[in-house]
Amino acid sequence: NTYWENVRSLYAPFESGQLSGSSDVYEHEIPGGQYTNLLFQSKQLGLTEKWPEIKEKYAEANKILGDIPKVTPSSKVVGDLAQFMVAQNLDSASILDQADTLAFPDSVVNYLAGNIGVPPGGFPEPLRTKVLQGRGVSPIDGRPGASMKDYDFDKANEKLAEQLGEISEKDSLSYALYPQVYVGWRDFQAVYGDVAILPTSVFLHPLAPGKEVQLELGHGKALIVKLVSIQDVRPDGTRIVVFEIDGEQWYIPVTDQTTENKGAMREKAKGDNDVGSPMPGVVIGLKVKGGDRVKEGETVAVLSAMKMETSIPSPVSGTVARVLVNVGDSVEGNDLLMEIE
Numbered sequence: 001n002t003y004w005e006n007v008r009s010l011y012a013p014f015e016s017g018q019l020s021g022s023s024d025v026y027e028h029e030i031p032g033g034q035y036t037n038l039l040f041q042s043k044q045l046g047l048t049e050k051w052p053e054i055k056e057k058y059a060e061a062n063k064i065l066g067d068i069p070k071v072t073p074s075s076k077v078v079g080d081l082a083q084f085m086v087a088q089n090l091d092s093a094s095i096l097d098q099a100d101t102l103a104f105p106d107s108v109v110n111y112l113a114g115n116i117g118v119p120p121g122g123f124p125e126p127l128r129t130k131v132l133q134g135r136g137v138s139p140i141d142g143r144p145g146a147s148m149k150d151y152d153f154d155k156a157n158e159k160l161a162e163q164l165g166e167i168s169e170k171d172s173l174s175y176a177l178y179p180q181v182y183v184g185w186r187d188f189q190a191v192y193g194d195v196a197i198l199p200t201s202v203f204l205h206p207l208a209p210g211k212e213v214q215l216e217l218g219h220g221k222a223l224i225v226k227l228v229s230i231q232d233v234r235p236d237g238t239r240i241v242v243f244e245i246d247g248e249q250w251y252i253p254v255t256d257q258t259t260e261n262k263g264a265m266r267e268k269a270k271g272d273n274d275v276g277s278p279m280p281g282v283v284i285g286l287k288v289k290g291g292d293r294v295k296e297g298e299t300v301a302v303l304s305a306m307k308m309e310t311s312i313p314s315p316v317s318g319t320v321a322r323v324l325v326n327v328g329d330s331v332e333g334n335d336l337l338m339e340i341e
């Protein structure tokens with residue numbers, strides 16, 4: 001008991017805060033495993049105070065999508081649509097009315113296209129037709145796997161080796177199953193190195209000044225690392241962090257991410273030709289640049305928010321006048337991403 005009590009205390013930052021039962025599950029039908037994940041997502045999307053509304057919208061979104069069995073990944077589709085509806089202040093009628101132009105989460109579009117199979121009661125119409133036609137997406141007939149091309153391991157491994165050098169079978173399989181997650185992990189590892197040597201307590205709860213830890217680098221090889229001080233932010237946005245490693249002081253400049261965008265305000269989408277962010281997130285893809293011609297409904301940017309990706313369509317046909325974001329930028333809801341003229 002003592003061991004597990006201590007382990008749970010280490011992971012306290014990841015607790016959902018849900019401390020009681022939830023009898024309203026009979027109304028919203030959110031699966032137990034998804035409930036706490038959805039609660040955490042809503043906090044990250046700035047929708048904490050709207051959690052009761054999200055639960056109501058979950059039931060409404062489920063009906064919109066055809067009252068489907070809610071298991072992975074179909075439950076994610078319902079949850080993504082529910083949060084999208086709350087963030088955009090939409091109801092069933094407005095969803096259907098604007099289905100051909102709304103920037104639905106990709107999971108919703110993929111579901112309606114048939115990428116995860118056919119629901120027992122069939123797809124909801126005319127919602128499906130309006131969503132797919134508005135994006136120029138062709139529906140899949142029957143089981144998706146039947147028409148899926150074989151995965152080319154040789155080609156993928158060659159591409160991966162060009163980027164990373166020598167790769168293992170584990171690398172190959174990880175990339176095949178979760179390409180974006182794997183690339184993200186490799187990028188993280190390139191910056192921070194192998195963090196597996198850090199004790200769980202240090203990884204989850206950074207050292208405070210004056211505290212030290214012993215790191216085991218290998219058999220018979222260890223370092224005693226002490227955090228001496230964290231200096232004030234410098235004009236370039238970095239701080240000097242002072243460590244003692246086996247008694248020798250090291251001065252390491254570290255970028256303070258919390259100060260990078262302090263005070264910066266983005267323009268907001270106002271006009272019919274403006275492409276705005278449907279919710280807070282990170283820009284992970286730009287499909288066009290200034291001067292490009294686009295058609296109404298064509299994807300111009302991709303946003304990611306807590307594992308929920310959204311392809312953002314152009315509201316009109318025209319020419320891209322301005323692009324105000326770069327890949328990797330964090331944006332808030334209704335921030336202006338680009339203008340079409």
